[in-house]
Amino acid sequence: MIDVGILREQPELLAASLERRGESLDVAELIELDEKRRAVRIEAEEMRARQRDIGKSIASLTGDDKTTAIEEAGRLSARYKERLAEADALDAQFMERWVTIPNLADETAADGFDEEDNVEITRWGTPPAFDFEVRDHVDLGTALGVIDVERATKISGSRFGMLKGKLALLEMAMVRWAMDGLADYGFTPVLPPILVREQALFGTGFFPADRDQVYSVKEDDLYLVGTSEVPLAAMHGDEIFDAADLPLRYAGFSTCFRVEAGTYGKDTRGLFRVHQFDKVEMFSFVHPDRSRDEHDLLLAREEELVRALELPYRVVNVAAGDLGASAAKKYDIEAWFPGQERYREITSTSNTTDYQSRRLKIRFKDEDGKNRLVHTVNGTAITGRALICVVENHQQADGTIVIPEALRPYTGFDVID
């Protein structure tokens, strides 16, 4: 959610941002609605003030004076309730629309509306040149007995996979490796709840926009998170930090669940896009002046990890029109997938500025003792997708997989064979 002050004082800024995002919205109409709801609220509050004023005198009055005062207060009370209900209805009407407005796009976010418009800003490594027939992770893993999509489908349906043997161990090694590295950088490791309340998803901006991507658990009115960003952000809801507490950095690990609605027929092979995967996520709460730097910092952490895995990649500045609702700016790392012969997203880091903190009420006391909203920044460290990228890039002629040097202390083996 963005600042309502933007609507009142810089509506042209809002309109410009919406246009860059490819969203059409009648800003003038919103302004009118905002003015109306405030006018009605002022009216209501004036009535209430008078009613309370009279109410206070009642205790000390007697006889007719008292009767008259009670009657007058009663009238005002009734009218106040009507007006208040009106004001509340207008507020609800306004907020219903306001919460759907995406964050203001950062001026340095790339122009454009879809993936095609993403701007490459870095490229590292070169796609491996294999002198044998390249196989994708499904063929490799199945042959080695470490990936079993068929049986996963048997028990759960499409878009599920199963890791076994050394590949299962490799994933756990990667998770621990990433966690250790981030802990060294001052990120606090967290294993958060991954069943959360609606409020947590609303507060992080996934609701209402992406409701159809989220699994729900009817029994308890809870939802399965698609990323630990949700609990990591929401855990500090309604809190006020000291300026000295910032930046506050977490590395969360969780299994993630995504409906993948609207992706029928897309990336259907193997473990590339599945309903369930594991992820280590970085999440920072920072001073508003520092969020750009923090965004760069998280990107740097991501690049370090991907390089250590010896995966060729490029970094793209995601087009404004392709940003999620909460992001002002986003960088994706796209790594080379030999099985697909192209670069595909394996990490994503977003500066969500105050979009989430405003909804979640996460603030800090600044130098002047005033409460201000923090900025939040998130970024992927490691996911199951990085795992299959490793498998494909480090395949050998004999179908075995060589473990990247950096992970060997964690796996205890050098090769999956």
Next chain:
RNA sequence: GGAGAGGUGGCCGAGUGGCCGAAGGCGCUCGCCUGCUAAGCGAGUAGGGGGUUACAAGCUCCCUCGAGGGUUCAAAUCCCUCCCUCUCCGCCA
């Protein structure tokens, strides 16, 4: 799942219909005092939304005592629903 207790300001903790957004204590901030990293004295110290204004300060109005409803001229105080925490029992990785 069953039984009980409870949710008040940064923390502890009073407060069963009006003068309570809230005693007192602790903590914190500022000032004073004090020759010794202490004690004492005074003042201040919740959040949110409006109005005024320079998106300042100040002033002012409304809301908030777990959340949401209700009763009443008036609710932290009475009623209802929900949420959460704690203790005990049951079940369980």
